[in-house]
Amino acid sequence: MNLKRIGKKYRYIDHLSDIGIEFYGNKLEELFENAGVGMFSIMCDLELVEPQEKRNIKISQKDTCYEDLLVLWLERLLYLYEVDDVLFSEFKVGGIHKKGRNLVLTAEISGEKIDLNKHKIKIAIKAPTYHMLEIKRDDRYCDWKGRIIFDV
């Protein structure tokens, strides 16, 4: 079975004070891409964001796990959004692999400078949290499934 069976990249999880997402992927790389799509979908209407600005990302972290790498990845996306004023809508994770004791992620992301009149910004995300954080294999629907709660 593959991602098409679920028909979506992510879904919202209701949390009393904050917002969470569950996200899916046939490959680990796709899982990370869809976590990015889910996070920026909380903030704005992604269909209105054109892929004009590109950024290359490389994250290398020693003695880490996929969950922690996910937090680093989403934090990096938030940092670039806030410092460069860019909303991102396309995420291409080139690879996630082990290099010695490190886990390395490389990606190319694209988006557009924030235009308050054009982009319907819904809410700001403060940070991804470790609360209920999970990445696991899920053979019933697709290969990979993740869950994260954001502080908003």
Next chain:
Amino acid sequence: MDYKINKINDYKWEIEKDEKYGMRVPGIIFADRQLLDHAASEKTIDQVINVATLPGILKASYAMPDIHYGYGFPIGGVAAFDEDNGVISPGGVGFDISCGVRTLRTNLNIGDIKDRLQDIMSILSFNIPRGVGSKGKIRLSKNQLMQLLKEGVDWAVRNGYGWEEDKYFVEENGYMAGANTDFVSSLAMDRGIGQIGTLGSGNHFLEIQAVDEIYDTVAAESMGLEKDQIIIMIHCGSRGFGHQVCSDYIKVMQQSVIKYGIKLADRQLACAPVSSPEGKRYYGAMACAVNYAIVNRHCLAHWVRTTFERFFGKSSEKLGLGTIYDVSHNIAKIEQHNVDGKLKKVCVHRKGATRSYPPGHKDIPDKYKSIGQPVIIPGDMGRYSYILLGTEKAMSESFGSTCHGAGRLMSRTKAKKNINGSELKKELFNKGIIVMAGSMSGLAEEAPQAYKDVTRVVDVTHYAGISKKAVRLRPLGVLKG
């Protein structure tokens, strides 16, 4: 989780210490029956229990009546840790470090402002940077930002923002000691440099309010307040700077728990001994974020003053725009408390809780020595906010702490589904409240119905004795991010 709740009185409940969860102390919840049942239905009590498992926790894991489900620590949680054997946890402070409230008095009353409210709100809306992705009007170099982080209000006053005397009415006397910029990442500096003097979004707001009811005439007089008087309330925090400091140190603490052999019930509770190098570094960085938040509110207050000056054609001194008080409700502090009959230095975490120091305490301004520390409680945009006073009982019952607001009742998704932002705006307008908001869906999330009734919350703290009602305020003009 299953747990045993014992009723201590109508406003205080104990969650029995249960070793199967690794609880080191019991839980104490200040609530009436209805608020307690709500907390239980949201599984918030599980989070109170999880905090009770942390090393070096003293007396109890406390929850204030505005408690609601958070991530890791509950929101409305208070926990004090032994300075020598206890821990400090970035998650116990939260991402929005020193989120808090500042109030300014005016010598205007409702009659002076009623017919011109729309105009003044429009000008405030123009002068106050706010909303998602907002950048401030203050351009800082990295060195200037470092000075600001160390000096707080003193830096701001030296650079032409606000009054010298404001600092005496800030919980930390204008800046938190122990701020060390060496422990702040360049990522936090990058995020913070452009955002000083911005309101942000979410539940943050700037409101014009009127004094609606006075419960303690002596205290109201000390604060310079009388019925129908206009005051300004500013609710915001340390913006991206604080968020990044918290993110950085939650990661550091993920390693610390392995290094120090700390078992966690939730990864977001990650912590390190207060006295460890990791604990001290976090404290130094957190204090920088506290100073950032204080200056942030201070600059916003400055623009409120300049707006009022131009609008009314009088100086802010003549308009009486002095600071009533400034509190932080997401913070960890080293304070002195009585534990088992001995005065001890402890690290008090207040996550969605406010300090509530009693009359005579050395850390409150002389002006308020006889009445106790003003505790500012922002409510929702349709009902009330309050100014309470700190009490002696808070010192013995809750490490000098009380509630911080109304507390959420409805999730954001549910609020958006059930409430229409534009209709809400109209409804409030018909009640005489002018609301200006960046987004209508954001407004719906912050609707009064999405929150508990702040009066109910405040009443619990009053009857439990951990703070005392002084003044009730009602909103007239609301500016949201």
